[in-house]
Structure formats: structure tokens, C-alpha cells
Amino acid sequence: MKTIVYVCPFVPAEWIAAHGLRPRRLLLDSSKGSSPAGITSGVCPFARAFVNRVSGESEADAVVVTTVCDQMRRAAELIARDSALRAFLMNVPTTWQTAAAQKLYIAEVRRLGGFMVRLGGKAPSAQELAEVMREYDAARSAVRAARGQLSSRQYSEAIAVFNRDGAPPAASLRSGREARGVPLALLGGPLLASQFVIFDFVERAGGYIALDATETGERTMPSPFDRRLLRDNPLVELTNAYFGSIPDAFRRPNSQLYIWLRKEIGKRGVRGIIFQRYLWCDTWHAEVQRIREWAQMPLLDLDVGDEDAEDRTASRIQSFLAMLK
Amino acid sequence: MNDELRRITLEEWDARYIELHRAGMAEPEYGGPLRRHVQDGDRRLLKLRFDNSPAALRLWNFLLTEEDRLHQARAGGKKIVGAMKDLGTVPVMAYSLRQLVAFYPDGAWWIPCVMELSAPVLSIADSLGIDESFCPVRAMLGAFLSGAHFPRPDLLICSVGATCDDFSAIAQRLNGLGYPILWWEIAQRRHPDPGEQAVELPGGFVAPEAQVSFVRSELERVRSVLEELSGTTLDDDALSSGIRRANEVRGLLGELRRVGFTADLCPLPALEMLIAEMLAIHFCSDQDETISVLRELLREVRARVKTRKGVLSEEAARIFWVNPVADLHVMNLLEDCGGRICGTEYLFSHALDEIPEGLSPMEALARMALADPMVGPAADRAARICSDIRAFGAEAVVISRIPGASHCATEGTVIGDLVRSELGIPVMEIEVPPVSDSVQPAIRTRLEAIIETAKELRKRCSAPA
Numbered sequence: 001m002k003t004i005v006y007v008c009p010f011v012p013a014e015w016i017a018a019h020g021l022r023p024r025r026l027l028l029d030s031s032k033g034s035s036p037a038g039i040t041s042g043v044c045p046f047a048r049a050f051v052n053r054v055s056g057e058s059e060a061d062a063v064v065v066t067t068v069c070d071q072m073r074r075a076a077e078l079i080a081r082d083s084a085l086r087a088f089l090m091n092v093p094t095t096w097q098t099a100a101a102q103k104l105y106i107a108e109v110r111r112l113g114g115f116m117v118r119l120g121g122k123a124p125s126a127q128e129l130a131e132v133m134r135e136y137d138a139a140r141s142a143v144r145a146a147r148g149q150l151s152s153r154q155y156s157e158a159i160a161v162f163n164r165d166g167a168p169p170a171a172s173l174r175s176g177r178e179a180r181g182v183p184l185a186l187l188g189g190p191l192l193a194s195q196f197v198i199f200d201f202v203e204r205a206g207g208y209i210a211l212d213a214t215e216t217g218e219r220t221m222p223s224p225f226d227r228r229l230l231r232d233n234p235l236v237e238l239t240n241a242y243f244g245s246i247p248d249a250f251r252r253p254n255s256q257l258y259i260w261l262r263k264e265i266g267k268r269g270v271r272g273i274i275f276q277r278y279l280w281c282d283t284w285h286a287e288v289q290r291i292r293e294w295a296q297m298p299l300l301d302l303d304v305g306d307e308d309a310e311d312r313t314a315s316r317i318q319s320f321l322a323m324l325k
Numbered sequence: 326m327n328d329e330l331r332r333i334t335l336e337e338w339d340a341r342y343i344e345l346h347r348a349g350m351a352e353p354e355y356g357g358p359l360r361r362h363v364q365d366g367d368r369r370l371l372k373l374r375f376d377n378s379p380a381a382l383r384l385w386n387f388l389l390t391e392e393d394r395l396h397q398a399r400a401g402g403k404k405i406v407g408a409m410k411d412l413g414t415v416p417v418m419a420y421s422l423r424q425l426v427a428f429y430p431d432g433a434w435w436i437p438c439v440m441e442l443s444a445p446v447l448s449i450a451d452s453l454g455i456d457e458s459f460c461p462v463r464a465m466l467g468a469f470l471s472g473a474h475f476p477r478p479d480l481l482i483c484s485v486g487a488t489c490d491d492f493s494a495i496a497q498r499l500n501g502l503g504y505p506i507l508w509w510e511i512a513q514r515r516h517p518d519p520g521e522q523a524v525e526l527p528g529g530f531v532a533p534e535a536q537v538s539f540v541r542s543e544l545e546r547v548r549s550v551l552e553e554l555s556g557t558t559l560d561d562d563a564l565s566s567g568i569r570r571a572n573e574v575r576g577l578l579g580e581l582r583r584v585g586f587t588a589d590l591c592p593l594p595a596l597e598m599l600i601a602e603m604l605a606i607h608f609c610s611d612q613d614e615t616i617s618v619l620r621e622l623l624r625e626v627r628a629r630v631k632t633r634k635g636v637l638s639e640e641a642a643r644i645f646w647v648n649p650v651a652d653l654h655v656m657n658l659l660e661d662c663g664g665r666i667c668g669t670e671y672l673f674s675h676a677l678d679e680i681p682e683g684l685s686p687m688e689a690l691a692r693m694a695l696a697d698p699m700v701g702p703a704a705d706r707a708a709r710i711c712s713d714i715r716a717f718g719a720e721a722v723v724i725s726r727i728p729g730a731s732h733c734a735t736e737g738t739v740i741g742d743l744v745r746s747e748l749g750i751p752v753m754e755i756e757v758p759p760v761s762d763s764v765q766p767a768i769r770t771r772l773e774a775i776i777e778t779a780k781e782l783r784k785r786c787s788a789p790a
Contacts, residue, residue: 041756042726042734067513070490070731077702078735094485094493095510100542104512107535114518252485252493252508253500282459282731286494289454290501
């Protein structure tokens with residue numbers, strides 16, 4: 001079975017799987033590595049990690065990149081130029097309040113379908129797509145249900161594993177651990193695998209991540225499918241769940257993000273925010289102060305570069321929680 | 326009166342202005358000595374060198390009095406549209422209605438340079454969490470909040486999608502501060518898939534018909550809000566007239582570029598050429614006057630070429646310049662180092678190409694918007710640059726990085742690689758901050774190096790085999 005890799009949450013895994021291909025949303029390891037996106041001033045460490053990982057990827061057959069950020073949009077060009085993988089650049093509209101934006105997203109999903117057929121996939125019938133969507137929905141529900149049963153790190157890792165494999169982790173989704181301490185939200189762009197240590201730092205300092213609002217976490221899980229729409233028009237329902245429900249900083253306006261945060265922060269009793277962003281990521285950087293003013297609660301701005309030491313991060317989190325306790 | 330052509334300082338302009346005035350120079354109502362702009366805070370003028378013609382004086386005065394014109398327009402009952410990011414599309418629509426005047430708040434990115442950081446626009450941006458890791462266009466945020474550089478627009482329209490993240494993020498920050506914005510989507514231009522209907526765009530790029538159709542529908546939304554704001558209908562006839570007027574500006578600029586960049590002797594300095602090109606974007610808030618200013622400038626340039634007069638040495642290395650500079654002084658510096666501009670791509674070649682007139686106006690505008698070099702692959706932009714280098718005979722390329730700009734992180738490599746492989750000419754990247762005084766020795770050294778290399782290659786090419 002051919003494998004398609006990507007990192008953007010707006011790429012619908014169900015659509016890839018329904019074409020008979022394996023969707024694999026990558027959890028990147030490190031921003032370090034050689035060209036084509038070298039250590040150039042201004043390159044976002046996550047975009048660099050993506051280009052470097054994909055350029056050396058030997059187990060995948062194609063990569064899907066999206067336009068949700070300028071650096072990733074341009075990364076697609078570097079990958080197409082320098083990698084053996086076939087690259088597909090999917091246009092995810094920034095605006096979302098118009099029917100035209102939604103239609104454009106659907107058109108791009110269909111175009112992705114054409115790409116996959118050229119790659120050897122088979123265009124699914126509506127029934128076949130609906131069946132795959134049901135399977136994913138059930139698996140996603142199982143992952144969601146594990147919140148509260150797992151430590152915050154385990155829960156976020158379970159989401160990452162689901163995104164990568166399309167199935168919950170093989171291990172039990174119950175750890176019996178009880179969350180203790182100061183509830184925090186972790187907000188921002190995607191995490192690298194090495195950054196999951198943030199959860200441990202928070203716990204050691206007397207808190208826990210009650211809300212993983214990073215791109216790798218629960219914020220970007222598409223909403224559960226509507227059963228009636230799933231039966232009547234699965235592609236439209238797929239669009240509703242992804243394009244229509246995932247809140248993100250890049251969207252214009254990005255009011256959905258604030259509405260979602262307000263609701264989730266309230267539900268989880270969050271008392272502080274750890275804001276994780278990459279150096280040169282303008283989209284999230286520009287939100288830091290706005291969120292600080294809006295949330296009316298302490299916020300730790302963790303700007304992540306290429307050479308960040310874990311010790312520094314741990315010590316900043318420790319000080320932040322000392323203030324909150 | 327000494328009419329020798331040369332680049333002169335502001336001090337020299339003081340004396341020359343008096344001479345020209347005494348000789349009976351006629352000026353428009355916004356005319357006057359350049360010195361008065363320094364008194365208004367435009368201190369960078371003290372460090373620049375200017376072309377010494379009345380045509381250039383008029384160009385500078387036109388540029389530096391835009392804020393007054395916007396206030397006058399409002400006082401005269403016109404509504405002000407702040408067009409953001411698209412660099413050339415929305416103003417064509419707005420100027421098709423006589424009740425509207427449009428300008429680019431983005432232009433505030435030159436305030437830190439022109440006022441030598443004396444205006445608090447950057448510190449205001451800092452205070453809002455938009456620090457120096459963003460492109461200098463963050464000055465726009467400070468300009469809005471201070472209210473000191475342009476009147477608050479009645480309507481803000483911003484293109485998003487395939488744009489740089491800096492601008493999109495800053496515009497969203499502005500929106501979050503209570504400034505309503507109409508967002509319209511410009512799709513990432515792509516090459517048509519197999520079997521997809523293709524459309525040729527102005528400037529030669531190609532896009533799928535479906536994308537043109539999408540952008541056209543987005544521009545229809547823009548049309549509706551402009552109609553609402555003006556209280557009148559923006560019909561196709563009015564739009565077609567607006568396109569014709571925009572094309573008149575573009576035609577004049579096209580000719581100015583062709584004549585200026587291909588002449589043996591450089592007839593107009595880089596700085597004045599840069600400012601002239603900027604007029605294409607929004608006509609500096611007066612479309613008719615833009616046409617008059619450009620006509621006078623073109624007359625001057627043609628006369629100089631005809632009489633074989635120039636402002637620089639005939640030996641000057643012919644440089645193609647990519648991206649606008651945050652510090653205008655660097656254009657002077659290039660010439661001081663022995664270079665001249667022979668071709669530019671200042672991020673808005675789509676605002677210089679003529680808009681097709683044989684189509685429905687909305688279709689033509691959509692095609693023009695999609696021809697924006699920044700909404701497609703950097704390789705497309707590089708190909709356009711190569712084509713222009715061939716047309717203008719440039720001998721080297723300088724890519725001027727904009728500090729913090731998301732597109733500058735990787736595009737230089739793509740452009741540089743293609744230019745080197747297609748044309749075999751030297752390419753260099755420099756980064757220019759809004760006030761570059763502290764790094765000018767380093768920039769000078771690099772410019773001198775590429776100019777020397779270009780001249781050496783010229784010698785080798787012209788030497789007998």
C-alpha cells in the first residue's frame with residue numbers, strides 16, 4: 001500500500017484512506033538536518049524539520065503540503081525540486097465565512113483525489129468514503145474518551161499516534177493516573193516529538209496540561225461526523241468536520257480560535273497558558289500578546305529556536321508554575 | 326543656471342530650487358522646496374541624493390504630500406479605502422468610482438526609513454507584541470494607532486491566502502484591535518493539472534481557469550462593498566474606464582522602464598525610478614496627477630537619451646534588483662558603488678503589466694490579481710526575472726532581503742539558482758533594514774564585490790577570443 005505523508009491537520013486522512021492509500025501525519029523529530037532548507041536566517045524550525053524529514057523520507061510515496069502558512073507553502077516548492085517524493089500542494093483557504101471558500105476547499109480535496117488516482121489509488125464511491133469515515137470517527141471517539149483516563153502527555157501522544165496510524169495506540173488507553181496541580185493550557189503550533197517533554201516539566205513543577213491546544217493536540221481533531229450528512233453526502237460532511245470546525249490562528253478572521261478557546265478554557269478550569277511558538281512563525285507570534293490580553297490569565301511565551309536546551313524550558317516552566325501556585 | 330545632469334543633495338536642491346523658481350518653473354499646487362518635508366520629520370531626505378530635474382522634484386513632492394491629499398479627499402466628501410496587500414488590484418476598482426479614493430496603509434513600511442525612526446510607529450508595534458522579528462511593514466500598525474500618518478480609512482480591504490505571513494498576521498492583529506477588515510482570498514497560483522483548462526495571465530504566467538473564476542468571485546465581493554461604501558453602482562462600463570486609466574499609468578511606466586533600463590547611459594537614478602514604479606500600485610491617491618507626473622518624467626528621460634546624457638558613468642554595472650529596499654538610501658549606495666539599475670522586481674510586476682481590455686473587466690482584474698509574482702511559486706517569479714533580465718540586459722542580480730519577511734527565508738535560493746543556471750550571471754543577497762547606516766559598510770563591500778564581478782565578466786565577454 002502506498003503511503004502519503006503530511007503534517008497539516010486540514011488534510012483529511014479519511015479521504016486518503018478511502019483511495020486505498022495509507023495516510024501518515026508525521027510527528028517530526030528535530031529541526032536539525034542538512035539542506036535543502038538549511039540553517040538560513042528566517043526559516044521556521046518546524047518548516048525546516050518538515051523539509052529535511054520529507055527530503056530524506058524513504059518509506060513514503062508522496063507528500064501533501066498545504067498553504068496554511070507561507071513558509072510551508074514555499075517549502076512545497078523546495079520538496080518538489082529536491083526530493084524524490086511526489087509533492088501535492090493543497091490550497092487550504094484562509095477565509096472561511098463564505099460558501100466560495102468552502103467550495104474551494106472541496107475542489108482541492110477532489111484535486112487531491114485526482115493526484116492519488118494518478119499515484120495508483122482508486123476513487124472511492126460515496127458509500128466507501130462514508131464507511132472509512134465511520135471507522136475513523138469511531139477510533140477518534142475512542143481517543144477522545146481516553147481524556148481523563150491518561151496523563152496529559154499520554155493523551156496528547158495518543159492523539160499523535162492516532163494521527164500517524166489512523167488507529168488508537170495499541171496499549172491500553174487507561175493509566176489510572178489522576179491529574180493533579182495547576183491546570184494549564186498548552187497552546188500554539190505543532191509540537192516536535194522531543195517537545196512532549198513539556199508535559200513532564202509541567203507535572204514536575206506542580207501542574208498539568210488540562211488542554212492541549214497545539215496543532216498536534218486535540219484542537220485540530222475534526223469534529224464528530226453528523227450521521228445523517230455522512231450518509232447523504234460524505235464529502236460535504238468531511239469538509240464540515242475539517243474545514244468547518246478546526247480553529248486555527250491562520251484563518252481570517254481567526255475568531256473561531258478564540259471562541260473555541262473560551263469554551264475549552266472554561267470547561268477545564270485553566271489557570272494559565274503556555275504558549276509554544278517557533279521562531280519566525282509570524283502567525284502564532286502575532287497572537288501571543290492578543291491572547292495574553294484576551295485571556296486575562298498568566299501566559300508563558302515559549303519561543304522555540306533551533307538550539308533550545310531542555311533545561312532552559314524546564315526552568316521557565318518551573319518559574320511560571322511557582323507564580324501560579 | 327547650471328543644468329548639468331547629476332544627483333544632488335538636499336542642500337544643493339535648496340539652491341537649485343531657488344534658481345528654477347527664478348527661471349519661471351511652473352509647479353502644481355503641492356509643489357515647493359523639498360526641504361519643507363524635512364521640517365515635517367522626513368529626515369532621511371538629508372542623506373539622500375536626488376535627480377536634479379524639475380520632473381524629479383515634482384515626483385518627490387507628489388509622493389511626500391499624499392497624506393494631505395487624503396485629508397483633502399475626505400474634506401471633499403470622498404470615502405477613503407485602505408487597500409492592503411494585493412498591491413495593485415483593489416485600487417483599480419476603487420478609482421473607477423469618483424466617490425472613492427484608495428491608498429495602501431502597507432506603504433507605512435517606509436515611515437521608519439523616511440523619518441529615521443523618529444516616529445513611534447515601530448515602538449507602538451513593539452508594544453502590541455509585533456516586534457522586530459516581523460517585516461518592517463509592522464510600522465503600519467503603529468501608523469494606524471497613532472493616527473499621525475494617514476486618515477483612518479472608511480473601509481479596509483485585505484487580500485489573504487497566498488500572501489506573506491507577516492502581513493496577514495499584522496492585519497489580523499489590527500482587526501483584533503477593533504478595525505473591521507474585509508478579507509478576500511487570493512488562491513495560491515498553480516500550474517494547471519492535466520486536462521484542466523488553462524488561462525494565460527498578464528505577464529505570461531498560466532493558471533487554471535477554475536482559479537481565475539474563484540478570484541473573480543472574490544473580487545465580486547469587493548465590488549459589492551465598494552458599491553455600498555460609495556452609494557453607487559460599480560458597473561462594467563465604469564470598471565472598464567478605470568482599467569483604461571490604470572493602463573495609461575502602466576503604459577507610461579512600461580515605457581519609462583524600457584527607455585531607462587536599456588539606455589547606454591543611465592537617464593534617471595534608481596531612487597526616482599523606484600518611486601515612479603510605486604505610483605502604479607495606487608496612483609499616490611490621485612490617478613490623473615500620476616499620469617501627468619509620469620508623462621513629465623518620461624519626457625525628461627527621453628530627452629536625455631536622445632541627447633546622450635546620463636546621471637551615471639557609462640561603465641556602470643547593469644544590476645537587476647529584486648524586492649524593494651526598506652532603506653531608500655541603499656539605492657543611492659548602489660550607484661555610488663558603480664552600479665545602475667537595469668530591471669526590477671519589487672514584488673508587484675502584476676501592477677506594471679497592462680490589464681487585458683478585451684475581456685469582461687472582472688475577468689481581467691482576476692487574471693491580473695493572479696499574476697501577482699508573490700502568490701505563485703518562487704520558480705515562476707524567478708522565470709519572470711530571467712525574462713526581464715534578458716530584455717533589459719542586466720549583468721548581475723541583487724536580491725534585497727526584507728528583514729523578517731516570511732517569503733525571504735527561502736525564495737532567494739530558488740531565484741538565485743535559476744538565474745545562475747539560466748543566465749550564468751552573478752547573484753547576491755543582502756539584507757536591508759529600515760535605517761541601514763550601521764550596516765552600510767558591509768552592504769557597500771558586498772555591492773562593490775558584485776559590481777566588480779559583473780564588470781570583470783563584461784570585460785571577458787567583450788575580449789576577442
